[in-house]
Amino acid sequence: QKEVEQNSGPLSVPEGAIASLNCTYSDRGSQSFFWYRQYSGKSPELIMFIYSNGDKEDGRFTAQLNKASQYVSLLIRDSQPSDSATYLCAVQSYNTDKLIFGTGTRLQVFP
Amino acid sequence: DVKVTQSSRYLVKRTGEKVFLECVQDMDHENMFWYRQDPGLGLRLIYFSYDVKMKEKGDIPEGYSVSREKKERFSLILESASTNQTSMYLCASSSTLLSSNQPQHFGDGTRLSIL
Numbered sequence: 001q002k003e004v005e006q007n008s009g010p011l012s013v014p015e016g017a018i019a020s021l022n023c024t025y026s027d028r029g030s031q032s033f034f035w036y037r038q039y040s041g042k043s044p045e046l047i048m049f050i051y052s053n054g055d056k057e058d059g060r061f062t063a064q065l066n067k068a069s070q071y072v073s074l075l076i077r078d079s080q081p082s083d084s085a086t087y088l089c090a091v092q093s094y095n096t097d098k099l100i101f102g103t104g105t106r107l108q109v110f111p
Numbered sequence: 112d113v114k115v116t117q118s119s120r121y122l123v124k125r126t127g128e129k130v131f132l133e134c135v136q137d138m139d140h141e142n143m144f145w146y147r148q149d150p151g152l153g154l155r156l157i158y159f160s161y162d163v164k165m166k167e168k169g170d171i172p173e174g175y176s177v178s179r180e181k182k183e184r185f186s187l188i189l190e191s192a193s194t195n196q197t198s199m200y201l202c203a204s205s206s207t208l209l210s211s212n213q214p215q216h217f218g219d220g221t222r223l224s225i226l
Contacts, residue, residue, distance in 0.1 A: 034214050043217040043218060043219050043220045044154075044217050046214045046215075046216065088154070097142045097161060097205060097213075098144075099215055101154040103151065
């Protein structure tokens with residue numbers, strides 16, 4: 001069983017719609033959760049992090065965490081073609097500096 | 112802003128060569144990491160370092176070694192390059208704070224081809 005799982009996609013949404021990206025993890029000791037965006041041929045760029053259960057909003061992005069269900073998601077409101085990229089979920093366990101990455105979900109936003 | 116700089120964006124080497132990939136960060140971060148990224152396999156940790164001269168193996172250390180002589184610099188060494196080491200190599204750094212876990216910040220990556 002993979003430690004961090006994401007649907008590889010592609011997830012296709014029209015411009016202006018809400019894109020919902022999901023991630024599940026297996027380690028119940030995980031305490032920090034990160035979302036990275038990676039454009040083709042580029043390196044991952046941090047866009048959101050969340051530590052506590054519930055929602056965290058930053059502009060058009062909302063991260064949602066449910067530790068009981070071992071589930072973290074990223075919502076992108078008013079999706080733009082420039083949001084088309086692969087989104088990586090990363091999970092950090094207690095008392096470690098290492099991240100475990102999912103393989104990413106490819107998002108396509110069409111005009 | 113955090114700046115992580117990798118010495119080369121593209122590199123072509125031959126099998127059997129010793130290859131050095133360099134990474135420098137300017138934020139006085141304690142932790143530095145080397146990953147490789149391959150299609151369908153995601154990011155895989157090769158080695159990481161949490162202090163000068165300290166290193167720990169990641170998930171796929173075979174065929175690689177690392178060096179951290181100064182806090183800002185972390186080098187990845189391919190002892191004898193092989194074609195299966197053709198990949199995108201990513202360096203990252205992060206800080207260690209007692210109160211919370213810190214994100215990793217990535218360099219631009221080195222696309223390495225072994226012929």
